[in-house]
Amino acid sequence: MDTFVQQLINGLNIGAIYALIALGYTMVYGILRLINFAHGDVYMVGAFAGYFLALSLGLAAAPSFLSLGIVLVGSMLIAAVVGVIIERFAYRPVRKYSRMTTLIMAIGVSLLIENLFVAQIGAAPRAFPDFLGSQSQLPYRLFGNAAISKAQIVIFLVSVALMVLLQWIVYKTKVGTAMRAVSFNLNSAKLMGINTDAIISLTFGIGSALAAAGGVLTAQYNPNIDPLMGILTGLKAFVAAVLGGIGNIPGAVLGGLLIGAAETFVVGYGHHIGIASTYRDAVAFAILILVLLIRPSGLLGSTVQEKV
Amino acid sequence: MKRTLLALLLITTLFVSFACERRGGVTNGGGSGPILVGYYGDLSGRTSSFGQSTKNGVEMAADEINKAGGIDGRQIQIITEDDQGEPNKAATVVTKLINQDRVAALLGEVASSNSLAAAPKAQEAKVPMISPSSTNPAVTQVGDYIFRVCFIDPFQGEVMAKFSANNLKAKRAAILYDFNSDYSRGLYQFFKRSFESQGGQIVSEQSYTQGDRDFSGQLTAIRAANPDVIYVPGYYGEIGVISNQTKQLGIKAPLLGGDGWDAPQLWDLGGASLNGNYISNHYSVDDPSPAIQKFVADYKARYNILPDALAALGYDSMKVLADAIKRAGTTENVKLRDAIAQTKNFPGVTGQITIDKDRNAVKPAVVLKLQNSKFVYETTISPEGSSEPVATNN
Structure with a gap:
């Protein structure tokens, strides 16, 4: 029982990160019908922004919640700017062409970011500063052997707070209303006097900031960051968005948590039914195929869903 | 116009390849030119610490040999290639080192998967290769030109x-x-x-x-x-x-x-x-033996960091190769191979190195x-x- 609970905690912990990234996929898709394949790399950029910020501000030597907070917010801002720049200079110029052009542009941007980073700083993994003292602190015991570490608690709390904040922005603020209007119909929104370009930029900015938060948070649990870290994680977050129903915000969160839990249970229990832990990544993509075959609109998606 | 360009390009290519051939020819024919040794390793990938440490060790050994007058008056020149820690790239750069640079021998890799990808190329071309630190048994089983200076x-x-x-x-x-x-x-x-x-x-x-x-x-x-x-x-x-x-x-x-x-x-x-x-x-920097402490001090003076085992093995691989070239009196591949195979009780930093019949070094851990x-x-x-x-x- 304690092992099961532990695996659930582990799974939801990774799932929360997937969810944060999946939100960016789903918001951009909701507005532009674009799968932003560079999104996983924005997650990586966020992690590195946090890393360099911590080093340049000397925060690595002063581990505390405050340092983590500064790095978290700083990297979210940097990633938001990166996201807005990508949209402005790569996607907006080709937006008037077919959707395929934008999709190929997204793949190009993704490869460009990855290879720029590899060329500039090398592919060797770097160690993200340990702000929470995870390396020397024992976890909090729940019952039996089940335990939860400080990093895991922080990941849960911050992710939930960010998701609630996003929900508030989308449903309770004026820009949120504008975002929903743009996702409903871009041209009508423009006719109503909404500055659609600004709203699209904002959507990229918010999505990128959430991905960066995922990058910094996950680095508290797993300090190993490298320029290619966004590829697989980004793809799984994309699967999570599709699983939940792409374009649907609660769906992205649900999808993220489910994918995280599914892959952890494959690792933890797969060997009982003859699935080696190496099949973990295959499972995420098998889920993608199953969803597309059985319920293409995803768990919470529907064809007339209002999308943001 | 296009044709002229193409012709020019072709001529240039020919010249470049001749130039390479000539350079290689001199080396393999013996004489007084430098002895070319190819080093390949991961200098920018996920295991780049391995490649970098080994490279440091190899270069330090080569410099020591060169400062002492080289091997029979010939200097050692290391040609380095980065394989980014990927097996297919390891095979590619080793092919380049063999065919283009015409190296007399190869040193590398650390990761066994990369050595296993490169070794068949060396074996095919009959160029002796010494892996400083690949420990998987299959590496030296590729053929009689493949050696290592570490345990398995x-x-x-x-x-x-x-x-x-x-x-x-x-x-x-x-x-x-x-x-x-x-x-x-x-x-x-x-x-x-x-x-x-x-x-x-x-x-x-x-x-x-x-x-x-x-x-x-x-x-x-x-x-x-x-x-x-x-x-x-x-x-x-x-x-x-x-x-x-x-x-x-x-x-x-x-x-x-x-x-x-x-x-x-x-x-x-x-x-x-x-x-x-x-x-x-493979070794410990705390080892009090004077030979090891001298190596540690020299390495630290040169690179400002303590040598890890991969640096020590890189150093030993270069020294074992130099010793074999000296005994063979030539860089000719068959004689060099036999000389490496006969290495016995060579006093390395990582222990006494004796190459056994499976071309592995036998020593304690x-x-x-x-x-x-x-x-x-x-x-x-x-x-x-x-x-x-x-x-x-x-």
């Missing part, structure tokens, strides 16, 4: 199994290995065989792949099996994280590893969580304990039936 995994796995059973009194071991790495899979099998033959029990076997970022699923399953020790024969990039997450799950059993842990970056990634773990390795960002010497374990003394001063 059956021994390294056995060392840790013996150490856990005898020194740590472990009865139950769990294993977490890298599924895609020849090195890690080899160590996993040899550890398991040896630990079971010591009367121990393997209670959980889990795997991951290089680049994985979350190991909590595997570690939770391992925790449930309640092992005394956890054998994790991987590379440093993942080890730091695994150690960190082991701590966060409240697991107290020590992690045991091999020479793949040995990199300065390990401490950045794992920090204090690494304390109390053990690895098997050390066990090091991880404590406060340092590898602290624990004990030395010699190969079965070896006449070498169990001591720290070899």
Whole structure:
């Protein structure tokens, strides 16, 4: 029982990160019908922004919640700017062409970011500063052997707070209303006097900031960051968005948590039914195929869903 | 116009290839030109610490030889290629070193998977290759031109199994290995065989792949099996994280590893969580023997960092090659191959090096304990039936 609970905690912990990234996929898709394949790399950029910020501000030597907070917010801002720049200079110029052009542009941007980073700083993994003292602190015991570490608690709390904040922005603020209007119909929104370009930029900015938060948070649990870290994680977050129903915000969160839990249970229990832990990544993509075959609109998606 | 351009291009290509041929020709024909030695390794990929340390060791050895007048008056020139830690790139750069640069011999790689990809190219071209530190047995089985100056995994796995059973009194071991790495899979099998033959029990076997970022699923399953020790024969990039997450799950059993842990970056990634773990390795910087202390001091003066085992093995591989060229009196491939094969009791930094009939070096291993960002010497374990003394001063 304690092992099961532990695996659930582990799974939801990774799932929360997937969810944060999946939100960016789903918001951009909701507005532009674009799968932003560079999104996983924005997650990586966020992690590195946090890393360099911590080093340049000397925060690595002063581990505390405050340092983590500064790095978290700083990297979210940097990633938001990166996201807005990508949209402005790569996607907006080709937006008037077919959707395929934008999709190929997204793949190009993704490869460009990855290879720029590899060329500039090398592919060797770097160690993200340990702000929470995870390396020397024992976890909090729940019952039996089940335990939860400080990093895991922080990941849960911050992710939930960010998701609630996003929900508030989308449903309770004026820009949120504008975002929903743009996702409903871009041209009508423009006719109503909404500055659609600004709203699209904002959507990229918010999505990128959430991905960066995922990058910094996950680095508290797993300090190993490298320029290619966004590829697989980004793809799984994309699967999570599709699983939940792409374009649907609660769906992205649900999808993220489910994918995280599914892959952890494959690792933890797969060997009982003859699935080696190496099949973990295959499972995420098998889920993608199953969803597309059985319920293409995803768990919470529907064809007339209002999308943001 | 287009045709003229094409013709020009063709002519240039021809010139360039002639130039390369000529350069190569001089080297292989002997004489007084420099002896070209190709070094290939991971200088920018996920295991770049390995490639960099080895390169440092190789270059330091070559400089020492050159300063002392070279080999029979000929200087050694190292040509370095980066394979980014990828097997297919290792094969490509080795082909380039052989065909374009016409090197007399090759030094590399560290990771067994990369050596295994490159070795067939060297064997095909009949260019002697010495791997400084690939420990998977299959590497030298590629052919009679492939050698190594380190011990092999059956021994390294056995060392840790013996150490856990005898020194740590472990009865139950769990294993977490890298599924895609020849090195890690080899160590996993040899550890398991040896630990079971010591009367121990393997209670959980889990795997991951290089680049994985979350190991909590595997570690939770391992925790449930309640092992005394956890054998994790991987590379440093993942080890730091695994150690960190082991701590966060409240697991107290020590992690045991091999020479793949040995990199300065390990401490950045794992920090204090690494304390109390053990690895098997090729040598210890704490070894009081004067030869080792001189090497450590020279290396530190030159690179401003302590030499890890890969630097020491890189250094030894260059010295063994130079010794063989000197004995052969030529860089001609058949004679050079035979001279390397006859290496006997060569006094290396990592121990007395004797190349056995399988072209492997036979020598003892050390066990090091991880404590406060340092590898602290624990004990030395010699190969079965070896006449070498169990001591720290070899």
